[in-house]
Amino acid sequence: MTAMPTITDEERSELRRHGILxxxxxxxxxxxxxxxxxxxxxxxxxxxxxxxxxxxxRFDIARFGSEVFRPSPRQADLLIVSGTVTKKMAPQVVxxxxxxxxxKYCIAMGACAISGGPFKRGYNVLKGIDRFVPVDIYIPGCxxxxxxxxxxxxxxxxxxxxxSIKGPDAPRHLRADTSCEYPVPEFGxxxxxxxxxxxxxxxxDSSRKQ
Amino acid sequence: xxxxxxxxxxLLARFPSAEISVLQNPGPAxxxxxxxxxxxxxxxxxxxxxxxLLRLDFCSNVTGVDWPDKVVVDVTKSTVPDxxxxxxxxxxxxxxxxxxxxxxxxxxxxxxxLRHGPVIIRTRTANRTDAVTLPSLTPVWRAAEFQxxxxxxxxxxxFSGHPDLRRILMWDGYKDHPMRRDYVEPxxxxxxxxxxxxxxxxxxxxxxxxxxxxxxx
Amino acid sequence: MSLTGDSPLFPSGGAHVRAVNDEFHxxxxxxxxxxxxxxxxxxxxxxxxxxxxxxxxxxxxLGYLHRNHEKIGEGTSYLASMPYTDRLDYLNAMTxxxxxxxxxxxxxxxxxxxxxxxxxxxxxxxxxxxxxVCLAGFLLQxxxxxxxxxxxxxxxxxxxxxxxxxxxxxxxMCNYQRFGGCRVDASPEWLGQxxxxxxxxxxxxDEFEQLITGNEILMSRTQGIGVLKAADAVAAGITGxxxxxxxxxxxxxxxDGYGLYNRFNFRVPLGAHGDTYDRYMVRILEMRESITILQxxxxxxxxxxxxxxxxxxxxxxxxxGESYGRIEGPKGxxxxxxxxxxxxxxxxxxxxxxxxxxxxxxxxxxxxxxxADSVVILGSIDIVLGEVDR
Numbered sequence: 178m179t180a181m182p183t184i185t186d187e188e189r190s191e192l193r194r195h196g197i198l199x200x201x202x203x204x205x206x207x208x209x210x211x212x213x214x215x216x217x218x219x220x221x222x223x224x225x226x227x228x229x230x231x232x233x234x235r236f237d238i239a240r241f242g243s244e245v246f247r248p249s250p251r252q253a254d255l256l257i258v259s260g261t262v263t264k265k266m267a268p269q270v271v272x273x274x275x276x277x278x279x280x281k282y283c284i285a286m287g288a289c290a291i292s293g294g295p296f297k298r299g300y301n302v303l304k305g306i307d308r309f310v311p312v313d314i315y316i317p318g319c320x321x322x323x324x325x326x327x328x329x330x331x332x333x334x335x336x337x338x339x340x341s342i343k344g345p346d347a348p349r350h351l352r353a354d355t356s357c358e359y360p361v362p363e364f365g366x367x368x369x370x371x372x373x374x375x376x377x378x379x380x381x382d383s384s385r386k387q
Numbered sequence: 388x389x390x391x392x393x394x395x396x397x398l399l400a401r402f403p404s405a406e407i408s409v410l411q412n413p414g415p416a417x418x419x420x421x422x423x424x425x426x427x428x429x430x431x432x433x434x435x436x437x438x439x440l441l442r443l444d445f446c447s448n449v450t451g452v453d454w455p456d457k458v459v460v461d462v463t464k465s466t467v468p469d470x471x472x473x474x475x476x477x478x479x480x481x482x483x484x485x486x487x488x489x490x491x492x493x494x495x496x497x498x499x500x501l502r503h504g505p506v507i508i509r510t511r512t513a514n515r516t517d518a519v520t521l522p523s524l525t526p527v528w529r530a531a532e533f534q535x536x537x538x539x540x541x542x543x544x545x546f547s548g549h550p551d552l553r554r555i556l557m558w559d560g561y562k563d564h565p566m567r568r569d570y571v572e573p574x575x576x577x578x579x580x581x582x583x584x585x586x587x588x589x590x591x592x593x594x595x596x597x598x599x600x601x602x603x604x
Numbered sequence: 605m606s607l608t609g610d611s612p613l614f615p616s617g618g619a620h621v622r623a624v625n626d627e628f629h630x631x632x633x634x635x636x637x638x639x640x641x642x643x644x645x646x647x648x649x650x651x652x653x654x655x656x657x658x659x660x661x662x663x664x665x666l667g668y669l670h671r672n673h674e675k676i677g678e679g680t681s682y683l684a685s686m687p688y689t690d691r692l693d694y695l696n697a698m699t700x701x702x703x704x705x706x707x708x709x710x711x712x713x714x715x716x717x718x719x720x721x722x723x724x725x726x727x728x729x730x731x732x733x734x735x736x737v738c739l740a741g742f743l744l745q746x747x748x749x750x751x752x753x754x755x756x757x758x759x760x761x762x763x764x765x766x767x768x769x770x771x772x773x774x775x776x777m778c779n780y781q782r783f784g785g786c787r788v789d790a791s792p793e794w795l796g797q798x799x800x801x802x803x804x805x806x807x808x809x810d811e812f813e814q815l816i817t818g819n820e821i822l823m824s825r826t827q828g829i830g831v832l833k834a835a836d837a838v839a840a841g842i843t844g845x846x847x848x849x850x851x852x853x854x855x856x857x858x859x860d861g862y863g864l865y866n867r868f869n870f871r872v873p874l875g876a877h878g879d880t881y882d883r884y885m886v887r888i889l890e891m892r893e894s895i896t897i898l899q900x901x902x903x904x905x906x907x908x909x910x911x912x913x914x915x916x917x918x919x920x921x922x923x924x925g926e927s928y929g930r931i932e933g934p935k936g937x938x939x940x941x942x943x944x945x946x947x948x949x950x951x952x953x954x955x956x957x958x959x960x961x962x963x964x965x966x967x968x969x970x971x972x973x974x975x976a977d978s979v980v981i982l983g984s985i986d987i988v989l990g991e992v993d994r
Contacts, residue, residue, distance in 0.1 A: 264558075301667075
């Protein structure tokens with residue numbers, strides 16, 4: 178965050194008590210974006226049921242601004258990958274991601290979306306959606322409780338609030354150096370081609386850090 | 388309901404040239420099955436479905452099983468008497484031969500009309516490589532349609548007479564039959580970091596000999 | 605015309621639309637519904653060929669959630685496969701666990717104590733309640749009542765999930781049944797909570813039905829839609845409420861009498877027409893019968909152990925042999941076929957999924973109806989992709 182001069186938070190709250198609101202464009206922009214994140218109605222497996230439960234009356238994701246789950250990717254901001262991504266489904270997920278308009282975010286919900294989960298040793302299971310799609314928030318669990326999903330959403334809101342309009346912290350669509358199109362994998366004879374996207378994912382480093 | 392032996396007896400009386408035998412199931416479940424040769428399995432199935440005593444009109448489960456080639460070691464002991472008058476010498480001769488493997492399809496049949504079951508029939512292919520064709524029982528029980536497609540997809544058994552034999556679970560361009568025992572996954576090793584590495588380092592630091600003076604880390 | 609959706613213009617998969625010229629019927633439209641579609645109940649794809657709005661051909665494409673559960677089962681010990689069975693029909697973990705435990709108990713010749721059988725029945729019927737009420741909610745969502753009946757359904761489901769959580773530790777993936785009994789005993793307080801829920805569920809069903817069952821939009825959208833005849837259903841291997849709505853009185857709880865269901869007094873509702881409305885009503889009536897079963901179980905549950913003392917869970921090596929065990933799950937017959945070769949892992953581990961076999965008739969039910977009806981018909985078949993694709 179670039180340092181803006183002069184006014185402190187106490188002075189701001191003092192002014193607010195007198196009915197004078199002061200903010201910056203960046204704060205206003207981020208406040209609007211983070212409190213109206215509309216997820217894509219996209220559920221793959223068991224985690225999808227907990228996602229539906231999070232949108233129901235008891236856990237109520239609508240209080241956090243995610244009022245509507247849009248069925249069309251053109252109208253959604255957030256892709257919650259909830260459930261196992263299989264190799265057969267992976268091109269479709271990447272295609273949906275490409276169809277979403279920037280600014281867009283991705284939450285990998287559940288162990289299967291993070292790394293393949295309990296089904297990791299499978300010939301048809303993609304070992305984590307972050308091989309093809311850049312994930313912002315990872316929510317562990319199998320399945321994570323709806324409260325965990327809400328916590329993940331709150332963390333995403335914090336992340337969005339921390340993004341600035343200019344500079345290296347800017348979101349993807351405001352930067353000239355990043356691409357917003359991700360290549361879609363093809364079905365090969367034994368596996369996906371390519372099995373991972375090297376721009377998005379590198380294998381964890383096995384050397385131990387001292 | 389009749390036992391598998393009684394059913395086998397009646398089947399052999401009806402189809403004298405068919406290869407039908409009872410395969411004993413050794414475990415406590417005692418669900419014995421009928422092993423039927425591929426040439427006669429379709430007519431046996433129709434008989435089982437239409438016979439008034441059995442009326443097995445409901446095919447519940449179609450399973451594929453892969454039995455790979457087995458190396459069988461035959462040990463023959465021969466006793467040679469000792470010319471010196473001592474105890475006879477026992478020599479062992481080991482011969483190895485490969486028992487060819489096969490793919491097997493198991494059908495579990497129940498009767499909704501007479502409320503009994505299961506009657507289990509199995510057929511086997513000749514080998515696992517080129518003679519993998521079996522007659523499809525989808526014309527007899529439509530329940531086998533999707534399940535036989537799955538056996539084709541995952542094991543490679545070709546069902547002749549199936550109305551729509553194509554892959555069902557894997558994508559169409561896929562070349563392998565993954566449920567076979569000799570399937571090798573594509574090389575995709577991913578090292579997983581675990582907390583253990585950091586914890587071991589932390590404990591090494593915590594239990595390191597303390598330097599003279601100053602607090603421990 | 606390729607049925608899998610491959611085309612030189614669009615890569616395989618994804619939502620695309622092509623015009624297909626058929627010399628007899630003029631222009632037919634081929635629409636790929638799914639795998640991402642709000643109403644396909646998971647990642648399920650239907651390639652529908654339309655003549656205007658009428659369906660002339662429908663081919664389901666499966667496998668988008670194929671997680672090679674059976675291959676994993678061959679490499680895992682019997683006990684370690686139990687959590688994987690939770691993830692098959694992920695709405696009803698308790699009944700999946702029971703079907704697997706039943707198969708393994710048949711394979712190993714294990715006996716189950718009486719209290720454990722009663723607990724299993726209580727949990728299975730609770731699972732059936734929450735499954736059917738969710739199905740009613742999702743079916744109404746498919747007809748367009750976006751969200752409200754589902755909210756009521758999920759409100760009741762949450763109370764049942766709280767019960768599962770306090771007993772087994774997890775809302776959905778319970779991993780509760782073991783070979784020879786159950787994992788954790790139920791306290792009298794827990795049984796009291798079940799009793800309170802069961803006593804109040806009848807009133808909830810009355811409220812739900814008052815809102816929905818006589819609703820004229822539901823009736824006009826579901827009556828006469830997707831008619832399944834009894835003979836077709838039996839030949840196609842259909843089980844569960846789909847079969848009973850077609851008029852065939854085959855309920856595995858009555859036929860096999862597994863567990864201690866023979867001691868319980870309950871009716872099996874049958875449909876008269878085999879259409880979508882009958883499938884909905886059969887499920888509502890089955891919920892009422894589940895309430896009677898629960899009341900009887902709570903009244904008669906004995907004290908005693910919940911685990912066979914001779915059962916050895918870790919290092920469980922059954923004798924070589926095979927077994928097929930099945931139960932009446934909320935979606936139909938769920939069965940497990942296990943072949944043991946005497947080692948700690950099964951040689952062949954096969955799941956007989958009800959939703960997979962029930963999809964055989966999807967094309968027949970949808971032919972001649974409009975594309976909007978196909979969504980409602982699919983909703984009434986009640987599929988869960990975790991089970992269909994395994």
